[in-house]
Amino acid sequence: MFKTRAFISFDYDHDEVLKTFLVGQAKLPDSPFDLADWSIKEHIDGNWKAKAAARIRAVDVVIVICGKHTHTATGVSAEVMIAQDEAKPYFLLNGYKDVVCSKPTGAKATDQIYNWTWDNLKILISGGR
Numbered sequence: 514m515f516k517t518r519a520f521i522s523f524d525y526d527h528d529e530v531l532k533t534f535l536v537g538q539a540k541l542p543d544s545p546f547d548l549a550d551w552s553i554k555e556h557i558d559g560n561w562k563a564k565a566a567a568r569i570r571a572v573d574v575v576i577v578i579c580g581k582h583t584h585t586a587t588g589v590s591a592e593v594m595i596a597q598d599e600a601k602p603y604f605l606l607n608g609y610k611d612v613v614c615s616k617p618t619g620a621k622a623t624d625q626i627y628n629w630t631w632d633n634l635k636i637l638i639s640g641g642r
Contacts, residue, residue: 516544517638520569521551522593522617523578523608524586531578531608538634546574546638566595574638575603579614579626590619597621604637 519539523532532551539548549572569575575596583589596603597619605626607614614626627633627642636642 517546517574518549518572519546519638520549520572520575520592520596521578522575522589522596522603523551524580524583524589526586527582528578528580528608531580535576535578538631545635562591562595565592566599569595569601570599572601575601576637577603577605577617577620578608578629579605579616580608581612581614583617584615586617590617593617593619602640604642606634606637 521532521535523529536548538544539546549568569592575592577583577589577593593603605616605620605624606629607626608629610629616624616626625642627637
């Protein structure tokens with residue numbers, strides 16, 4: 514079975530546990546995706562962006578996990594803008610069920626934050642958005 518290669522973008526300072534949850538879902542037997550890479554925790558400079566761009570170019574989709582502070586996460590915003598520049602599909606996931614989560618500043622006004630359920634994730638991975 515072909516699995517979609519995904520890059521995870523998330524706020525290292527506040528939402529690393531959410532990345533761990535997504536890694537767990539990728540390991541499920543019926544998972545339609547493999548995690549090829551995730552956010553780079555380095556100082557944002559030209560070299561960082563080049564590394565992120567290379568990683569994003571190598572995947573099929575970028576999954577952006579949104580939390581309470583995502584709007585302040587400059588790395589997440591940069592990764593979203595790289596995905597846009599590279600014409601890579603991406604989608605935003607609401608990381609917390611009962612918390613208002615924010616979009617990264619690099620997201621488009623029209624980008625929707627989707628509820629993170631297993632069924633939704635499968636649909637989003639397959640391009641349903």
